[in-house]
Amino acid sequence: MRSIIDVMELSVEEIEGLISTALDIIENPAKYSEACKGKKLATLFFEPSTRTRLSFEAAMLELGGSVLSVSSAAASSAAKGESVADTARVVENYADIIAMRHPKEGAPLVAARCAHVPVINAGDGGHCHPTQTLADLLTIRREKGSFEDLTIGLCGDLKFGRTVHSLLGAMSRYKGVRFVMISPEELEMPRYLIREVLEPNGIPYEEVRDLEAAMPALDILYMTRVQRERFFNEADYIRLKDSYILTPEKLKTAKPDLCVMHPLPRVNEISVAVDDDPRACYFKQVLNGKYMRMALILMLLEVTV
C-alpha cells in the first residue's frame, strides 16, 4: 500500500508508466470505464478548491468507481477539533483511497502514516501538489513529445508557488533541460531549491526580471498567479500582483511552438486575448490532470486493465 505526498517520490520510470497509462486512457476510454467498479474515493478537502476536487471525482467516476466527499473543514469533524490522524483512521473504514487537500503543510503525510488505504496529497498549503505536477508533465509530453532539451521559463510568484517548485524538481531529472526564472526580486525562487535541486544536478539556469527579453529562447512558459493567501501583508500583494502579465503583444517574439502553461486559477496574469492562441495550453492541462489522476488512482489501487 502506497501513498503519494510529493511528486519526487515517483521515479522517472513510474512517471513514464503513469504517462503511458494516461495516454492509453485517452486512446481507449471504454477499456477503463469499469476498472475501479466497487471502489470508493474519499475526497477530503479542508481548503477551498473547485478544479482539483472535481478532477479527482471525475477521474474516479470515469474509472467506474464511486466518490465520497467532504468539501470544507466547516462541514467535517475538523470543525469540532478532530485531528488529521483521527480523520484518516475514520475515513479509511469507508473508502479504498483518499485524496486530501489541507491548509496545513504535511497534513496528508500525517494521514498517510495513519491510514491503511492510499492517500494522495491534493495540495497541502504552500508545500506540495503532486497531481498538478503530473498534469503538467503529461501536458509537456503531449505538446513537446519529450522531456529532454527544453528551455523552461517559470514566471511570476516563484517564491510561494508550489507548482513551480515541484515542476523544477520533476524536470531536473531530464537531459538538456534549462530553466529561466522570471520574477520580481521579492518573489524569486527560494535559494535552497537552487542549492539542493539545480546545482547538484548541474542544471543550467538564469534568473531575470524581464519577461519579454526572456521570451524568444523559451520552449515552455509556465505562468503563475501571485497568490493573495500566501502574503502576510496586503500592501505587498497589491504592489506585486501585476508584475508579469502575458499579452498577445509579448508573445510576438515567442517561438511558434511555445507551450504556455498555468496551473489556474488565473487572475489577470494571462490576458484572455491569449486564450485563442494555439500556444495556450492551460486548459489542456486541466484535462490532462484528470487523465493523470485516473492513472495514479489505478496505480495506487494496484488495478491492472
Added chain:
Amino acid sequence: MIIGQIRDGIVLDHITAGRAMEIYNVLGLGELDCTIAIIQNADSVKMGKKDIIKVGQVIDLDFTVLGYLDPGITVNVIRDGALAKREHLSLPERVCGVIRCKNPRCITSTEQEIVHEFRLTDPEHKIYRCVYCESPAER
C-alpha cells in the same frame, strides 16, 4: 589542570569549543549521580580549542542526537581503565523528537501529538528539513 582517568565510563572528545553545556543538557547528564567532568576550551592540535565531557559510568547514548548536535564528536567507551570502543559520529539521516519545526503553516504547529521529525537534505551545509513541510531546522 589535571582531571583523573576514569575506570568505567564515557569520554566525549572533540566537542566543538563552547558546546559542552548544550550537550550536557540535551543528554540529561545532570540527572546522573556519577562523577561528571566538563572541560571547556582544552587545547587541541586538530581543533585549536575543544570541549570534553567525561562521564564516570557507561550509559546508553543517543548517537543520533549527538551526531546532529556536533558530528565531529568522538565517543570513547572506557572499561576497566582501557579503551573498549571508539565511535566517530556522523550526521544522522533522520532526527526525531529533538528539533521543533518553527513553520506556523506546518501541521506540527497545530497537532501537538505529532513527533517532530527532520531529515538530512544537504549534508554539505548540514541542512535538515521537516518531513512534513520541508522547512529547514533552525539551530
